[in-house]
Amino acid sequence: MKTILLTGFEPFGGEPLNPSWEAVRQLDGQRRGDHQIRAVRLSCAFGQALTELEAALAQHQPVLVLAVGQAGGRSELSLERIAINLDDARIPDNAGAQPIDSPIVADGPAAYFTTLPIKAMVAALREAGLPAAVSHSAGTYVCNHLFYGLMHEIGRGRPGCRGGFLHIPYLPEQAARHPAGTPSMSLSQIVRGLEVGLDAALHHERDLRISGGTTH
Amino acid sequence: MKTILLTGFEPFGGEPLNPSWEAVRQLDGQRRGDHQIRAVRLSCAFGQALTELEAALAQHQPVLVLAVGQAGGRSELSLERIAINLDDARIPDNAGAQPIDSPIVADGPAAYFTTLPIKAMVAALREAGLPAAVSHSAGTYVCNHLFYGLMHEIGRGRPGCRGGFLHIPYLPEQAARHPAGTPSMSLSQIVRGLEVGLDAALHHERDLRISGGTTH
Amino acid sequence: MKTILLTGFEPFGGEPLNPSWEAVRQLDGQRRGDHQIRAVRLSCAFGQALTELEAALAQHQPVLVLAVGQAGGRSELSLERIAINLDDARIPDNAGAQPIDSPIVADGPAAYFTTLPIKAMVAALREAGLPAAVSHSAGTYVCNHLFYGLMHEIGRGRPGCRGGFLHIPYLPEQAARHPAGTPSMSLSQIVRGLEVGLDAALHHERDLRISGGTTH
Amino acid sequence: MKTILLTGFEPFGGEPLNPSWEAVRQLDGQRRGDHQIRAVRLSCAFGQALTELEAALAQHQPVLVLAVGQAGGRSELSLERIAINLDDARIPDNAGAQPIDSPIVADGPAAYFTTLPIKAMVAALREAGLPAAVSHSAGTYVCNHLFYGLMHEIGRGRPGCRGGFLHIPYLPEQAARHPAGTPSMSLSQIVRGLEVGLDAALHHERDLRISGGTTH
Numbered sequence: 001m002k003t004i005l006l007t008g009f010e011p012f013g014g015e016p017l018n019p020s021w022e023a024v025r026q027l028d029g030q031r032r033g034d035h036q037i038r039a040v041r042l043s044c045a046f047g048q049a050l051t052e053l054e055a056a057l058a059q060h061q062p063v064l065v066l067a068v069g070q071a072g073g074r075s076e077l078s079l080e081r082i083a084i085n086l087d088d089a090r091i092p093d094n095a096g097a098q099p100i101d102s103p104i105v106a107d108g109p110a111a112y113f114t115t116l117p118i119k120a121m122v123a124a125l126r127e128a129g130l131p132a133a134v135s136h137s138a139g140t141y142v143c144n145h146l147f148y149g150l151m152h153e154i155g156r157g158r159p160g161c162r163g164g165f166l167h168i169p170y171l172p173e174q175a176a177r178h179p180a181g182t183p184s185m186s187l188s189q190i191v192r193g194l195e196v197g198l199d200a201a202l203h204h205e206r207d208l209r210i211s212g213g214t215t216h
Numbered sequence: 217m218k219t220i221l222l223t224g225f226e227p228f229g230g231e232p233l234n235p236s237w238e239a240v241r242q243l244d245g246q247r248r249g250d251h252q253i254r255a256v257r258l259s260c261a262f263g264q265a266l267t268e269l270e271a272a273l274a275q276h277q278p279v280l281v282l283a284v285g286q287a288g289g290r291s292e293l294s295l296e297r298i299a300i301n302l303d304d305a306r307i308p309d310n311a312g313a314q315p316i317d318s319p320i321v322a323d324g325p326a327a328y329f330t331t332l333p334i335k336a337m338v339a340a341l342r343e344a345g346l347p348a349a350v351s352h353s354a355g356t357y358v359c360n361h362l363f364y365g366l367m368h369e370i371g372r373g374r375p376g377c378r379g380g381f382l383h384i385p386y387l388p389e390q391a392a393r394h395p396a397g398t399p400s401m402s403l404s405q406i407v408r409g410l411e412v413g414l415d416a417a418l419h420h421e422r423d424l425r426i427s428g429g430t431t432h
Numbered sequence: 433m434k435t436i437l438l439t440g441f442e443p444f445g446g447e448p449l450n451p452s453w454e455a456v457r458q459l460d461g462q463r464r465g466d467h468q469i470r471a472v473r474l475s476c477a478f479g480q481a482l483t484e485l486e487a488a489l490a491q492h493q494p495v496l497v498l499a500v501g502q503a504g505g506r507s508e509l510s511l512e513r514i515a516i517n518l519d520d521a522r523i524p525d526n527a528g529a530q531p532i533d534s535p536i537v538a539d540g541p542a543a544y545f546t547t548l549p550i551k552a553m554v555a556a557l558r559e560a561g562l563p564a565a566v567s568h569s570a571g572t573y574v575c576n577h578l579f580y581g582l583m584h585e586i587g588r589g590r591p592g593c594r595g596g597f598l599h600i601p602y603l604p605e606q607a608a609r610h611p612a613g614t615p616s617m618s619l620s621q622i623v624r625g626l627e628v629g630l631d632a633a634l635h636h637e638r639d640l641r642i643s644g645g646t647t648h
Numbered sequence: 649m650k651t652i653l654l655t656g657f658e659p660f661g662g663e664p665l666n667p668s669w670e671a672v673r674q675l676d677g678q679r680r681g682d683h684q685i686r687a688v689r690l691s692c693a694f695g696q697a698l699t700e701l702e703a704a705l706a707q708h709q710p711v712l713v714l715a716v717g718q719a720g721g722r723s724e725l726s727l728e729r730i731a732i733n734l735d736d737a738r739i740p741d742n743a744g745a746q747p748i749d750s751p752i753v754a755d756g757p758a759a760y761f762t763t764l765p766i767k768a769m770v771a772a773l774r775e776a777g778l779p780a781a782v783s784h785s786a787g788t789y790v791c792n793h794l795f796y797g798l799m800h801e802i803g804r805g806r807p808g809c810r811g812g813f814l815h816i817p818y819l820p821e822q823a824a825r826h827p828a829g830t831p832s833m834s835l836s837q838i839v840r841g842l843e844v845g846l847d848a849a850l851h852h853e854r855d856l857r858i859s860g861g862t863t864h
Contacts, residue, residue: 013863071864075391075399082732084759088861100857111732111759129389133396136732137785140861167864172405173345175291180349183291183399189388209748213736213788215661216719216815229647287648298516300543304645316641327516327543353569356645383648425532429520429572431445432503432599507823507831561821565828604837605777607723612781615723615831621820
């Protein structure tokens with residue numbers, strides 16, 4: 001049986017939980033079609049997160065990897081288009097590191113595009129009544145770091161594996177402790193979004209040719 | 217047994233549903249403590265909504281009224297502080313009327329404050345993990361129209377009745393058809409919010425003295 | 433010669449300046465048509481601001497009063513529609529007071545509407561290329577406190593005087609020290625907005641009947 | 649004398665003007681230190697904009713190129729960090745083309761980083777009282793297309809030339825015709841920002857090591 005690897009992060013930035021791990025853990029061991037899901041929790045730390053990811057890739061040999069991370073302040077499920085070769089931390093990570101303008105891979109390419117069919121995934125999510133959009137920046141913190149490292153690892157030795165990154169909103173209980181105007185999404189909606197998104201990814205080898213761009 | 221009256225609106229502005237009615241209908245017939253909940257669906261039309269409200273007040277003789285309306289674009293449960301004596305419609309209502317700068321009650325006061333303990337309700341909602349805030353404007357459309365009419369009706373002849381207005385976000389399936397960045401809240405969270413908010417209102421005859429203000 | 437009174441505030445909330453005073457002081461002593469402008473700087477303190485306003489009203493006997501205040505985070509010139517009888521301070525004022533849920537005038541009405549032709553003023557500002565809008569909440573801090581006190585004072589003894597409140601954005605040099613995404617407006621644009629707005633107020637005894645409302 | 653090339657765009661998306669051209673044209677022919685500024689107006693059209701840019705590069709042989717574009721809805725001067733090899737047009741360009749998920753250069757790298765010292769430029773702008781920030785996405789429309797093409801052209805044959813992209817807000821007269829809440833910046837502030845930014849770029853061969861990142 002083929003394996004889908006989902007990753008979530010431990011909490012960071014003073015939050016008591018990270019919705020990415022709360023969501024992916026619910027799907028650990030489940031099946032989508034003829035694929036088995038494995039969920040792994042990663043440290044929110046530059047370097048360490050990639051070491052843990054590489055161990056999970058080696059152990060599970062997945063055909064599809066969806067890394068998930070918290071994007072506090074976003075309203076919808078954000079399918080990331082591109083990972084960039086840059087660490088620029090606004091706050092220290094959980095190990096105390098705060099790299100500024102450092103490459104993730106010394107001689108790596110400037111960026112990697114996702115190999116997931118993100119337009120098809122966004123279309124399926126919206127069809128299912130779940131707010132979703134394509135995003136063109138995963139930031140410059142541990143999320144982008146992991147996403148870049150994932151695509152770099154796939155690019156140099158895992159030709160049958162597709163990978164991508166999903167940013168998710170705060171949970172309501174997180175937003176309830178932030179200023180008014182902070183959007184959120186319930187855990188059950190996020191988990192349903194993972195299921196719908198994974199199904200769309202499994203059913204589309206090639207992406208749909210529909211616009212998902214922005215003028216700036 | 218005492219009665220709580222909940223009101224929701226029919227859809228408007230091109231939406232296929234109105235989350236206010238979808239939420240309050242789920243509580244129709246239920247009990248909170250020794251109170252019975254009645255839910256009524258109102259037209260999204262100036263004048264007509266108030267006529268329907270007055271009929272419901274006469275029929276059910278509630279001790280507490282919470283009117284609920286959709287506030288597309290808001291992220292949290294918004295407890296309205298004040299209703300103003302002004303209709304100024306940006307779009308026509310469902311009957312085609314579009315009043316501009318008209319008073320709701322010709323010789324009525326400029327405004328009415330809610331008589332619900334909204335600080336206590338916001339505190340209870342946040343404690344329950346539900347994003348909530350005090351709002352100082354219910355707009356100038358049918359929601360404010362209904363809220364003003366409710367408080368006017370209570371003020372002139374229902375001394376034992378308390379009343380207020382709750383604005384709620386879009387449902388996720390509504391936000392999924394709006395541009396990226398549109399926040400939403402799941403129906404189950406909104407319904408849970410109604411329960412928590414009503415319980416707080418029933419348990420606080422006087423409001424808590426905690427800040428809920430804004431500098432502008 | 434008739435007098436127009438402009439008021440601005442001293443800085444508050446840690447800002448090194450207040451754009452409202454920086455703007456109105458530039459028009460002190462100038463004329464609009466056959467009116468003379470007087471600009472007065474007020475303390476950002478509950479009570480004290482009203483005492484200073486009353487002194488200025490007594491001294492200058494204006495026929496038109498436009499009170500101006502900073503609304504950090506807003507993008508446009510905001511003509512306030514309504515002042516409410518409520519102090520609810522999120523932060524202490526400059527004298528250290530932080531009233532919560534207190535009326536401004538013990539037996540005063542719940543609210544006063546502006547008596548300025550704000551629709552005509554917004555239309556003139558936009559026509560002049562200046563972003564402007566009607567606002568339905570001046571908050572619950574010293575700005576609303578002053579606005580309510582002004583309208584109360586006019587209402588009980590100055591029948592020939594019209595009054596209102598204008599909220600203005602941060603200056604660019606303020607926004608430059610706030611997080612990305614904080615809007616601003618240049619001082620020359622704000623001063624030009626005051627001139628255009630005052631001219632529109634002088635030329636319209638009655639307001640235009642055009643929509644300026646919001647659905648929530 | 650060395651040359652600085654500034655580019656601006658013609659209007660698009662129904663706007664009567666484009667602030668990028670209005671701003672850069674004011675500096676055409678001026679000097680910053682021992683550099684001469686040349687300003688060129690480009691078509692808002694995929695392909696054609698790059699053809700025009702290449703002609704300008706060949707003619708002026710600049711040592712520094714700052715391409716400027718309108719980012720309606722942003723509040724500050726945005727120094728772009730990265731150009732990506734992707735056209736994904738939400739609306740047709742001025743020639744009617746609407747590419748979706750097409751590479752800009754068939755075998756080009758996924759992305760190019762700017763070679764301008766954008767952290768130093770942002771720091772200088774803020775110091776001068778002008779709101780500014782680093783941005784990690786220039787979108788997927790003609791602005792990003794031009795930025796990528798510029799960096800590709802520099803990368804393959806202009807080793808002494810540095811290049812980058814600046815996104816600027818709407819002018820106030822544009823925002824005055826958009827919904828309330830649309831931020832803007834005055835033309836004189838934008839022009840001053842160009843001067844300050846160019847001076848910072850000329851004085852910093854290497855960028856400052858200060859954080860400009862985002863967590864997502």
